[in-house]
Amino acid sequence: MTHTPLRPLPTRSARGTAVAACAAVSLLASGCTGSDGADSDATTAGKAGASGIKVALITHSAPDDAFWERVRKGAEDAAAKDGIDLAYESDPDAAGQAKLVREAVADKVDGIAVTLAKPEAMKSAVAAAKAAGIPVVGLNSGIDAWKSGGLLQYFGQDESVAGRAVGDKLDSLRAKHALCVIHERGNVAVEARCAGVKKTFGGRTDLLYVDGTDEDALTDSVAAALRQDPTIDEVVMNGAQFALEAVKSVKDAGSKAEIATFDLNNDIVKSVQSGDVQFAVDQQPYLQGYLAVDAFWLYRTNGNVSGGGEEPVLTGPAFVTKENVASVAKFAANGTR
16 A cells, blocks of 8 residues: 655634633643633634644544544644644554654654554554654554553553453443454454453353354344344444444344443434434543644643653543433534544
């Protein structure tokens, strides 16, 4: 796959985005005001490149993934506020993602934010960035690898903690037999979630590996598993779009199993409201993208390192259920939750 050099993304004006992101920025102790009299730093921000900082955000996203659009939106809003030139690139193939990191190093960016879904494959590329004096922060995937890999800081959900929380939640719902569906073999975040579920859930947990790039095959595989074992009463999915496919699987199989999912989007909000999905675990992808980019502005202008470089900044897990879904619905509709 051939990739062109990283290009700055168009940034929106800071007015509006700075106010909306204030709560997120407060986690990193930056100045933020909701009045028209914003501080001088916020006033300077909003002009692309005003800060003189160029940042590359490089993820393992597949094309047209709604989850990653939320990450990207958060990153763009932070860049707009801070006056950062932001370039976003992605490749679901670990070798391709590593190549993009090396290209960012060659472009002499001032910072790289990267996901570590497959940490071993990214080691040499991250090392190249460090050797070039470019600070690297992690987000979303690789919470057990960012510190040993020499990254400056990390923003995301502890997937093991989230998985264990789901296991406890299933116990409280009196589930007996869970099917945890892994759509990408070897993805450390997804594997950790299901391992966490299995660790705390008092019932039986089975793992099902499927091809997340083939929606029809995924739907058929889940339906086949439900037909084969009617005792499965909970299907745990690892992505909002996959949960929507699981709704079809349950209907196709004539199963009475409930569906739970990690991650959230507007369609899942509607499915939780209708009862098609029992609950969702929100790791707040918008916040991950926002904080990862804003971190470079804070580091460059004030020497801040969130967590002191010792601890990650956690963005989840937050459970979205029928009881509280109304409180996040409008944000999901805006593409920020």
